[in-house]
Amino acid sequence: MIHVLLLTYLKPRDIVSAHMAEHKAWLRDHADRGRILLAGPRADGGAVVVTADLDEATVRELIETDPWHRLGIASYECIPFEARTASPGVITAAEPDDSVVLINVATTEDAPATVDALAEAVRHVAATADGFRGSRLLSSVDGDAVVNFAAWADEKRFRAIFDDPGFVRRYEHFARTTTGAKYRLYRTSRVITPDR
Template sequence: MIHVLTLTYLQPRETVTAHLPEHKAWLRDHSDRGRILLSGPRPDGGAVIVTADLDEATVRELIESDPWHKLGIASYDRVAFEGKNASPGVVTAAVPDDSVLLINVATTEDAPATVDALAGAVEHVAATADGFRGSRLLTSVDGDAVINLAAWTDEKRFNAIFDDPGFTGRYQEFAKTVTGAKYRLYRTSRVISPNR
C-alpha cells in the first residue's frame, strides 16, 4: 500500500526548525532506501510524506524512527491506498522487483510526425498489453529527438508486444519517421535524493 502521511506540528515553530536537520537526514535516508517518494511542507503548517508501496510494519517503523516523532514535535495521520497507477519513471516499489523501464531514443527530422506515430504504437499497447504501466513521450528542446519512457511489470511482458502484429505494424510506421532509433530496458540500481 502507498501511504500518505500528514504531519501536524505539536511544538512551536522554533522547536520544529531547531530539529529540522535531523528530520531532513531521516527523510533523505528513507528516500535513498526507496521508502519515501515525496515529502514537503504544507502551506498552512505541518508536512506531508508519500511513501512507496510498504507494508504496515514498515510504515510503523518509518514513523517511529522519525526524530520529530520521537521528540513529540509532530504527530502523524495516515491514509493508505493501493497504488495501481503511476506516471512512468515513478517507481513505487521500495525494494527492486522485476519491473523494467524502457528508454527508446529516436532521432528525427520531424518530431511531431514521430511523436504521432509512436503515440499510435503506445496507445495500442496501452489498450492491449498485459504488464504495461504507462508511457511518457518526450521531445528534445532542439526538436531532433523523441524519447519514450515506458514502465513495465517485467521484461517477459515487454517482449511479448513484439508478437502482436497490431503493435509491430504501428511500430514500423513509427520507424519510417526516424533517422535512427535504439531502445534499452533498465532496472533501478540506486536512488539518490536531493541533499537539501
C-alpha cells in the same frame, strides 16, 4: 499499500526549525532506500510524506524513526491506499523487483510526426498489453530527438508486444519517421535524492 502520512506540528515553529536538519537527513535516507516517494510542507502548516508500496509494519518503523516523532515535534496521521495508477517514472516498489523501464531514443527531423507515430504505438500497447504500466513521451529541446520512457511489470511481458502484429505495424510506422531509433531495458540500481 501506499501511505499518505500527514504530519501536524505539536511544537512552535522555532523548535520545528531547530530539528529540521535531522528530519531532512531521515527523509533523504528513506527516499534513497526507495521507501519515501514524496515529502514536503503543507501550505496550512505541517507536512506530508508519501511512502512507496510498504506494509504497515515498515510504515510504523518509518514513523518511529523520524526525529520529529521521537521528540514529540509532530504527530502522524496515516492514510493507506492501493495505488492502481502511477505516472511513468514513479516506481512505487521500495525493494527491487522484476519491473523494467524502457528507454527508447529516436533521432528525427520531424519531432511532432515522430511523437504522433510513437503515440499511436504506445496507445495500442496501453489498450492491449498485459504488464504495461505507462509511458511518457519526451521531445528534445532542440527538436531532433524523441524519447519514450515506459514502465513494465517485467521483461517477458515487454518482449511479448513484438508478437502482436498490431503493435509491430504501428512501431514500423514510427520507425519510418526517425533517422534512427534504439531502445534498452533498465532496472533501478540506486536512487539518489536531492540533498536540500
